[in-house]
Amino acid sequence: MKILHAVTLHSPSHAFGGPVRVALNLAKGLRERGHEARLLALGEGFDPWPTSVEGVPAKLFPARRLLPLGFSGMTSPALLASASRLVRDADVVHVHLARDLVTLPVALAALRAGKPLVLQTHGMVDPSEKLLAKVLDAVAVRRLLRGADALLYLTPHERTGLDAVVGPPPLAQAVRLVNGTPAQEERPPLSGPPRILYSARLQARKRPVDFVDAAPAVLAAHPDAEFVVAGPDEGELAAVRARVAALGLTDRFTVPGALSTPEVLTELRRAHVYVLPSVDEPFPMSVLEALSVGVPTVVTHSNGLARDIAASGAGRAVDPGPQGVAEAVLALLDPAENAAASKAARELAAGSFSMDAVLDTLLGVYEDAARRS
Numbered sequence: 001m002k003i004l005h006a007v008t009l010h011s012p013s014h015a016f017g018g019p020v021r022v023a024l025n026l027a028k029g030l031r032e033r034g035h036e037a038r039l040l041a042l043g044e045g046f047d048p049w050p051t052s053v054e055g056v057p058a059k060l061f062p063a064r065r066l067l068p069l070g071f072s073g074m075t076s077p078a079l080l081a082s083a084s085r086l087v088r089d090a091d092v093v094h095v096h097l098a099r100d101l102v103t104l105p106v107a108l109a110a111l112r113a114g115k116p117l118v119l120q121t122h123g124m125v126d127p128s129e130k131l132l133a134k135v136l137d138a139v140a141v142r143r144l145l146r147g148a149d150a151l152l153y154l155t156p157h158e159r160t161g162l163d164a165v166v167g168p169p170p171l172a173q174a175v176r177l178v179n180g181t182p183a184q185e186e187r188p189p190l191s192g193p194p195r196i197l198y199s200a201r202l203q204a205r206k207r208p209v210d211f212v213d214a215a216p217a218v219l220a221a222h223p224d225a226e227f228v229v230a231g232p233d234e235g236e237l238a239a240v241r242a243r244v245a246a247l248g249l250t251d252r253f254t255v256p257g258a259l260s261t262p263e264v265l266t267e268l269r270r271a272h273v274y275v276l277p278s279v280d281e282p283f284p285m286s287v288l289e290a291l292s293v294g295v296p297t298v299v300t301h302s303n304g305l306a307r308d309i310a311a312s313g314a315g316r317a318v319d320p321g322p323q324g325v326a327e328a329v330l331a332l333l334d335p336a337e338n339a340a341a342s343k344a345a346r347e348l349a350a351g352s353f354s355m356d357a358v359l360d361t362l363l364g365v366y367e368d369a370a371r372r373s
Helices: 018-032 077-088 103-113 131-147 156-166 208-221 237-246 261-270 285-293 306-312 322-332 335-352 355-372
Strands: 002-010 036-043 056-062 092-096 117-120 150-153 174-176 195-199 226-230 253-257 273-276 297-300 315-318
Touching: 002 018, 002 103, 018 036, 018 056, 018 092, 018 285, 018 355, 036 077, 056 077, 077 103, 092 103, 092 355, 103 117, 103 131, 117 131, 117 355, 131 156, 150 156, 150 355, 156 174, 195 208, 195 261, 208 226, 208 237, 208 322, 226 261, 237 253, 261 285, 273 285, 273 322, 285 297, 285 335, 297 306, 297 322, 306 315, 306 335, 315 322, 322 335
Parallel strands: 002 036, 002 092, 036 056, 092 117, 117 150, 150 174, 195 226, 195 273, 226 253, 273 297, 297 315
Antiparallel strands: none
């Protein structure tokens, strides 16, 4: 089966975050099962320009910023001109849909061509009062959500939001598909001072400053603790640096910027605890990666993985803010607690979020989509 995965942007800094990671994980898993999965996206920041990403054949078009609207204002005239041809070559078109000028045109091209169309929105299409969102919903989004052969969602909250965008009746072709993570080598036995890691985009909703503000309470009990704030800047880097300086903690913090996938895994294998203090996080890949390596994890209650983490003992779910983060980190730095949570994290990743289980579900979705189309 030839499957085209379309996502908005791929860059060395992984600026677009989780949807690209999901698309690559799925494409790699599909190729391991003998299918011809490829990636289609804008590209930015490469030298030399790649023809594959992590072993997945990729067609990347140089990104052009047409409007000052972040990712929504980026596109490529060459990609738009090629979309119809690219979707015709596929047996299934799997679009990681956002309100942008990349995935919307590709999905519309697949719909026009009568190709089996699978949409996965990653929480990026939800009810919005913004004028641009309303225009795009009226012009394209509702048509695509109704016309797709399958619509993949992560959480009941996301499903409710998609139904609200479309309006009644509810979307009959919606299927829940959790994010999966490939099996990873377990982190080695802990050594050295406690090391606490944040690795995600530096964005206001992710609340990296809460991570910084939790440090003094941790350092009061563990004065040798080390903190790492890694990830591409989306507006919060200056605030993070300013807060670290204001607290007099520049010798306790490392801020390395965006990391490659191997570099993220290296940091995870050194970490005693992983923290993602963001709010309303649908299903973060960084947390799944931490669990797969066996790193106890701290998230807020609005995280899509919070219940699984708390119920399994793989970490802690807390109220937003530095106090809850600090208390959870301190609890997980206890050696016995850390060892138990690490074991639970590995079991949770392997049992509930393995790539094999996700791919089994996805291939069934593809087969149903092909029949429906």
